Amino acid sequence: MSILEVKGLGISFGGLRAVNDVSFAVKPGEIVSVIGPNGAGKTTLFNMISGVYMPGVGQVFLEGQDITARAPYLLARQGLTRTFQNLQIFQEMTVLENVIAGFHLTERGPIWADLLSWPSARKRAGEVRNGAYELLTRVRLEKAAEEEAGNLSYGALKRLEIARALAMSPKVLLLDEPAAGCNAVETEEIDALIAELAASGIAILLVEHDMKMVMRISNHIVVLDHGEKIAEGTPTEVSRNPDVIAAYLGSEEETAHADG
Numbered sequence: 001m002s003i004l005e006v007k008g009l010g011i012s013f014g015g016l017r018a019v020n021d022v023s024f025a026v027k028p029g030e031i032v033s034v035i036g037p038n039g040a041g042k043t044t045l046f047n048m049i050s051g052v053y054m055p056g057v058g059q060v061f062l063e064g065q066d067i068t069a070r071a072p073y074l075l076a077r078q079g080l081t082r083t084f085q086n087l088q089i090f091q092e093m094t095v096l097e098n099v100i101a102g103f104h105l106t107e108r109g110p111i112w113a114d115l116l117s118w119p120s121a122r123k124r125a126g127e128v129r130n131g132a133y134e135l136l137t138r139v140r141l142e143k144a145a146e147e148e149a150g151n152l153s154y155g156a157l158k159r160l161e162i163a164r165a166l167a168m169s170p171k172v173l174l175l176d177e178p179a180a181g182c183n184a185v186e187t188e189e190i191d192a193l194i195a196e197l198a199a200s201g202i203a204i205l206l207v208e209h210d211m212k213m214v215m216r217i218s219n220h221i222v223v224l225d226h227g228e229k230i231a232e233g234t235p236t237e238v239s240r241n242p243d244v245i246a247a248y249l250g251s252e253e254e255t256a257h258a259d260g
């Protein structure tokens with residue numbers, strides 16, 4: 001049974017159809033990647049699923065419930081969380097405080113309870129702190145808990161971003177280029193982390209340019225080109241698909257023409 005279902009999603013900007021009639025599904029514990037040449041519509045698709053853009057047509061279902069165009073904070077409460085290509089870390093806060101901030105994004109308690117330092121609010125603050133430590137252990141950053149986030153290496157920052165998303169207890173996690181800018185060792189650490197998250201039952205939807213990583217960790221791949229889904233299947237099926245090969249070769253030619 002799928003946890004996330006995307007049905008016939010599409011959007012246009014002016015006259016340009018950035019995404020057209022894209023459908024696919026993700027099951028709990030599955031890693032599904034969206035790939036395609038530059039400008040294929042991957043980020044736009046992510047933005048529609050995560051409530052950043054309102055789709056022109058189509059629907060998104062989470063556990064069978066229509067969540068199309070719902071605000072990102074509401075989606076987070078329902079179990080769909082995303083990370084962004086550009087890091088959303090507070091550089092001057094500690095690593096631990098960054099994760100604590102992630103917990104507060106879904107908090108519903110009255111703010112005056114915190115301000116008055118009620119025993120219930122103090123108890124909750126302790127629980128949040130412990131939960132944040134647990135998540136830092138999960139992404140192997142517990143030793144850096146009290147460091148300023150700005151001092152972390154790029155790969156560690158990417159893992160911190162994932163820990164922050166985990167604070168919202170997602171059932172579906174959308175990762176936008178989690179390995180962008182990382183070296184080979186950092187990419188492998190992120191690989192391993194994503195695999196662990198999926199093994200714990202979280203459904204992972206990934207946009208990533210690092211093809212080796214995508215081929216290594218994906219159960220299923222959706223290929224976009226010029227806004228259309230041109231193929232989907234296992235890494236082996238997709239890498240042998242003539243339409244996919246042609247799309248990537250075509251995009252290299254387009255780049256070559258544009259360059260020279």
Ligand SMILES: Nc1ncnc2c1ncn2[C@@H]1O[C@H](COP(=O)(O)OP(=O)(O)OP(=O)(O)O)[C@@H](O)[C@H]1O
Binds near residue numbers: 016018040042
């Ligand atoms: N807000 C916007 N306004 C107008 N056009 C947009 C907007 N966002 C994206 N586009 C256009 O929609 C198309 C798809 O862009 P998108 O960024 O989704 O592609 P992508 O596959 O994520 O590309 P990349 O791999 O380069 O990140 C492109 O032609 C892009 O110029």
